Amino acid sequence: MTTIKDVAKEAKVSVATVSRALNNSGYVSEKSRLRIMKAVKKLNYKPNEVARSLYQKTSKIIGLLIPDIANPFFPLIARGVEDYAMEKGYMVLLANVEGDQEKENRYIDFFAQYNISGILSVSNEVKRFDGNIPIVLLDRGGKSDYYSITVDHFKGGQMAAEKVIDHGAKNVLVMVGPRSEYVALDRSKGASSVLEKSGVNYKLIETETFQTNAAEYTAQKIIEEISNFDTVIASNDVYALEIMKECLKQGISIPNDLQVIGYDNIPFSQYSNPALTTIEQPAYQMGYKGAQLLFDLIKGKTDVEKNTLLVPTVIDRNTLKERSD
Amino acid sequence: MTTIKDVAKEAKVSVATVSRALNNSGYVSEKSRLRIMKAVKKLNYKPNEVARSLYQKTSKIIGLLIPDIANPFFPLIARGVEDYAMEKGYMVLLANVEGDQEKENRYIDFFAQYNISGILSVSNEVKRFDGNIPIVLLDRGGKSDYYSITVDHFKGGQMAAEKVIDHGAKNVLVMVGPRSEYVALDRSKGASSVLEKSGVNYKLIETETFQTNAAEYTAQKIIEEISNFDTVIASNDVYALEIMKECLKQGISIPNDLQVIGYDNIPFSQYSNPALTTIEQPAYQMGYKGAQLLFDLIKGKTDVEKNTLLVPTVIDRNTLKERSD
DNA sequence: CATAAATGTGTAATCGGTTACATACCGAGC
């Protein structure tokens, strides 16, 4: 590895001058600058970020905490984050915490130990973080005192309910995610508010987790109850697909015997047969905007919108019956 | 942030002693050790990994290069890697390169700048890496002089071909991935070897990329040709699902009008209707074993198996016709 | 009991950058 000293020697200047030239800080004569650039090229010099980071106490890394890399919804967010970060010359450290508090803690300690400059988290809160680096929450945490980019899940829940009512739902099972997730709560509140007002029969059923690896078990439990309902509002697309799989096994026809609506619009929701009707979250956009906000905070900007609320959209496919009108 | 100096002062010893105590190197009296541990706890001291890394020229990070985070096959690998790395107290820096050489280069520079201790790459080779840290290739590169954990794709291709022949295929379209990917080549070679020998009619069709975002376009092009065939061996599950989606649109019934077999066994292949018959790659295992091998190399072990070959398995689902016998 | 070996500890160099500070030179303004 060539170091700044090698460059300095090659360009016949001091390391200070090299550093100034590379960082455009302080005065450097044009002559020196040229010699330095030439030396950098000749020696293929890349500054050692570790050394830089040690002195500066920051880095060109941001951390991204996601709950479940196996759910394709999160990679969508990750891409948005990554694209913006890349534009700014930053790297993103992707941490897959899988709902495991211990794992999350380890990643956060790690972030701190590496002088990470900001954190984006798709998580309700970032516990146990003592440093003072900026944090932006994605998809959740809208009412907390964190900065956040969220989707209006209450509205999303309403949209789902309106949509199924519109398609003739009479007995609706609405899956609520785990109680600990505000996201899930908001969604089901939105749904029930509409359902309640319109007078259709409905029941809330709570599931324990959002993790994809529990989806199969959960879907089976739900199917046991399904004979009393004509429609299910699933807590996300993975669950919706899992329910459809179970229905297929049991000869329950979709949408005739049972209507299904999902949430997220993950790429795979278009591949089911029938293709899944769902509520789209602007995941990529959320990631991208979240990264933007985080960089504003890193730069010390203060006139930023603290909580941005994005709107979901209905994606009309084929798991609801044709409307009769 | 508390530093080693704070701990030293609190424990009334020098920083050297603290360092020795924490790293179990050199001599430290039991009395000092206890006082140091107490101080560490009291001050909640976490060593600054950046400083440590600067001196040691290594770190507790390994890099994982994956080609496409949107394809659920890769998160499976990532989990295997992560689980093993976590056991060993390492972090994994997940880099999503999206088939973009520029992006890959940036990540690799970045890895080098952060003294990463090893690289796992799901990529044909790791170009332009001048350092000398260990590299393990996953899923590809079996014949190169890199260390690798691969799946026997030739055999996988054979299995797919045997399977479809077994189910009565007469005219087979086999999708080949991009020419640049040995994986794709091996698979199609395996398939054609069997097809050739058994005398069934077949055609190879080359696609430009494995990236999921090009899948829709590619599938449409393939469908144009499909009327001449009764079976398609897709280059991976995402493509298989995409083809099934197009078939659904066009009223082509699966498996009666067209049989489909995929490759990978991504979690979502079970959600299609009919559920996708496919060849499973032991992705998680590949990640886990790859991490194991990488750690052996990091530790300087030399008596390791250089190229491990895992075997794929047929996952029997419903996109092939019932066998007539 | 003398000496060698083992144990324990502190000072300072080191890793590769950034930057405060000192210094020197130059041209402008009085």
Place this chain on the structure above:
DNA sequence: GCTCGGTATGTAACCGATTACACATTTATG
């Protein structure tokens, strides 16, 4: 000609850890 501000550059301190080396003390050995 002298002073002042702008330009240019180098020396050395610093970031927070590890470790070579020196030195002191204790323990083992013959």
